[in-house]
Amino acid sequence: MDRRVTRRDFLAALTAPAAAGAVSGITRARSESDAGGFTPIEHGYGFRNWGAEDQYFDSPPAPTQAEIRERIRTKWVQQARAVLGLDVGALSRAMVSAIATQLRAAVVQRAGTNGHCYGMALTAQRYFERPETIPVNRRRASEIEVPTVPVDEPIAPVYDEIVQRQADQYLRFRAFLARQAILYRDWIDTEAILRDVGNVIERFGTATLILFNNTLLSHQVLAYGFEDRGDSVVVPIYDPNLPASAYRRRSPRLEFERDGESVSMRQYGQYTGMLFSRYDRIEDAADRTAPTPMDHVTVDQRRVRESLFPFTLVVATSEDVDLTVVGPGGSQIGRVRGVYTDRSRGEYGRVRSQHGAEPGTYRISVFGTADTEYELTAMVTDADGASVDAARTETIRTGDEHEYDLEITQEGAGSLRRVRTDRDLPALVGTGVAGVAAGAVGYRTVKRLRERDRHES
Structure with missing residues (x-):
């Protein structure tokens, strides 16, 4: 039995509620596939x-590091080459391995388990445009009550598609490169992004x-309207963090203000910036x-290429530790993450x-949140090879802290070594040794940032 519905059946059932679901004050673009346009309460x-509290599968699918390395080398x-003038084939094995390690962690911890906003937005968009592709016996996405329908069967085609689409943001080159702009916010041309977003919504809905x-x-999120008011722009959105029923009483939207040649986004929840990476x-x-x-x-190819290399990666194998890395200037090294990132997944x-x-010196702090053994790995790589590729395995107790210095020289060489901890600092600083004093400053910065991160989480 064919469990899918036809486009005609879908549109016939949708006519009345679509008209009632319009957002007041917003001129909504219409999709070619649905004369009524996208409405979150329906689509x-x-x-x-x-x-983490809503695990649907213990072991969701995820590519191996070897598969990701192969994808980088081939796909x-x-x-x-076209976008950056970059010869991937000339990248060192160490560089490709470091990027693959980062990408696998991103896929497994966010895409493969918790935090599926990207996959949900893309599949909701697909099911709106082509309702006949809904792989279960539902007329529209709002009728899919859990991602694992049909719950009485071992298959879960909706879940599988969400997971696969979620991984795409990390594994496709243009999407990967676009996300790097998050690290260089001053480079982003928001006006250019809005122009393309408006064109795409007008064309596709x-x-x-x-x-x-x-x-x-x-x-x-998924934008489904675009209103340019001259000095501002309003974009209504479907936010996957809300179920369809929530849109009976809520109408989230993004707002942008123009001030001369600059454009700024009003804060939406925790977010203050926007990117768009559907170049097709x-x-x-x-x-x-x-x-x-x-x-x-607003920068050229050369500047972007230079920003990608070298690449610094510090990882710890245990979820029972907190990891903080502070650079030579006192700034913390982080990672792009999501609200539902699940750090218990992956290596x-x-x-x-x-x-x-x-x-300079990068101060690394490993703080034990439970008794555990961990392996700390530090990699600093560029197109030619690795200046640092070191690992240390230690056992740590709850409440203890292990500190390391990752040294990177002007010549590109480097090392990773264990250093003294908090209780040793007062006596050592009193010796007047400049290097130890610098380490103490690094330690205080690490401690402050670690406490801030724990408070925010």
């Missing part, structure tokens, strides 16, 4: 984006948007040949990374 999912070649803030927290849709909507992430930044419970490696 959003009946469930919300899920967190990224053409676009990397919806546009998937990446939201982020200065703490590298990110999220995905931009090409169709704007009649522009081969759009790329470079269209949405590395804690990940810190940055593009670039300023010479």
Whole structure:
């Protein structure tokens, strides 16, 4: 029996509620596939984006590091050359391995388990545009009450598609490159992004948007309208963190203010910035040949290439430790993450990374939240090879702290070594040794940042 519904059946059932679901004051774009346009109460999912307490499968699918390395070596070649003038084949094995490690952690901890906003937005968009592709016996996404329907069968096609689409943001080169702009906010051309978002919504009815803030927290929503008021822009959105039923009383939207040549986004929840990375849709909507992430930044290819290398990655294998890394200038190294990031998944419970490696001392703190054994790995790589590729295995008790110095020289060499801990600092600082005093400053910065992170989480 064919469990799918036809486009005609879907549209016939949708006519009345679609007219009632319009957002007041917003001119909503209409999709070619649905004369009524997208409305979250009809086309959003009946469930919300899920967190650690809502595990649906113990072992969701995820690519291996070897598979990701192969993808970088093969699938990224053409676009990397076209977009950045980058020869992926010339990248060192260490560089590719470090990127693959970071990507696998991102997929497993956010895409493969909790935090499926990207996959939910993309599949909700697909089911709106082509309702005949809904793989279960439901007419629209709002009728899908859990991602694992049909619950009485071992298959879960909706869940599988959400997970696969979620992973795409990390494994496709243009999407990967676009997300790097989160690390370089000053480069982002918000006006150019809004122009493309408006064109895509006018053409297709919806546009998937990446939201982020200065703490590298990110999220995905689906825009379904666009109103340019001259000095401001209003964009109504479907936020996967809310189930479809919530839109009976809520109408979330993004707002942007123009001030001369600058454009700023009003804070939406925790988020203060926006990206858009559906370049295939931009090409169709704007009649522009081969759009790329470079269209949405104010710097050139050379600057972007230089920003990617070298690459610094620090990881710890246990989820029972807190990991903090502070650079030579006192700034904390973090990672792009989501609200529902699940650090219990994958080989590395804690990940810190940055593009670039300023010479100097990086203070690494490993704080035990339970008695455990951990392996700490530090990698600093560039196109030619690895200047640091070191690992240390230790046992730590609850409440103890282990500290390490990752040294990177002007010449590009480096090392990782264990250093003295908090209780040793007063006597050592009193000796007047400059290096130890610098270490004490690094320690105090680590302690302050660790306490702040624990409070925020």
